[in-house]
Amino acid sequence: EAEVAQSPRYKITEKSQAVAFWCDPISGHATLYWYRQILGQGPELLVQFQDESVVDDSQLPKDRFSAERLKGVDSTLKIQPAELGDSAMYLCASSSGQSRGIQYFGAGTRLSVL
């Protein structure tokens, strides 16, 4: 069964350092999403790609966060510099635009900023 792949699963970093997360969506899925989930809350959308284009990054803190999907397949989310408040689970999801719009989620990257 096809899955959304994310790495690393866990990341511990010190504040002011740079971190990067990688996501490989389900093959053929044109839409890719990055979410942030703070413990005890629902996921919050950070950025949405349609192929290689950003269609929504209104909730992305652009002073420190960046995201790219250069060839319209896999994607990288970067934080520089990391702050204590960035500690959270970062989830990647993808959808095909069909199948009733269901978003399929990866296992996530748990980030701890010390």
Next chain:
Amino acid sequence: ELKVEQNPLFLSMQEGKNYTIYCNYSTTSDRLYWYRQDPGKSLESLFVLLSNGAVKQEGRLMASLDTKARLSTLHITAAVHDLSATYFCAVVRYTGTASKLTFGTGTRLQVTL
């Protein structure tokens, strides 16, 4: 701004009992999703509700949608321990070329023996 509220936030129930989780949302939407999340794990899609009056059932879970009341319910019948997880509803909002999911706060369900 679309707001999605769930209640209760935490639910402890005994095996064999029935209960309902409620999901209210603040603006019109014609599509609602229910997801399950086990501790430390990712989200698993449970149901997609596409129209007013839609009802979907899978095992001991049944979801319904009332778009006029902006309300969805997730009903649990004869709960078993394996249903212990956090359940999220999520509502679609269309913004230009993008469709954005807004998640509720989640309901943490604990089924005890």
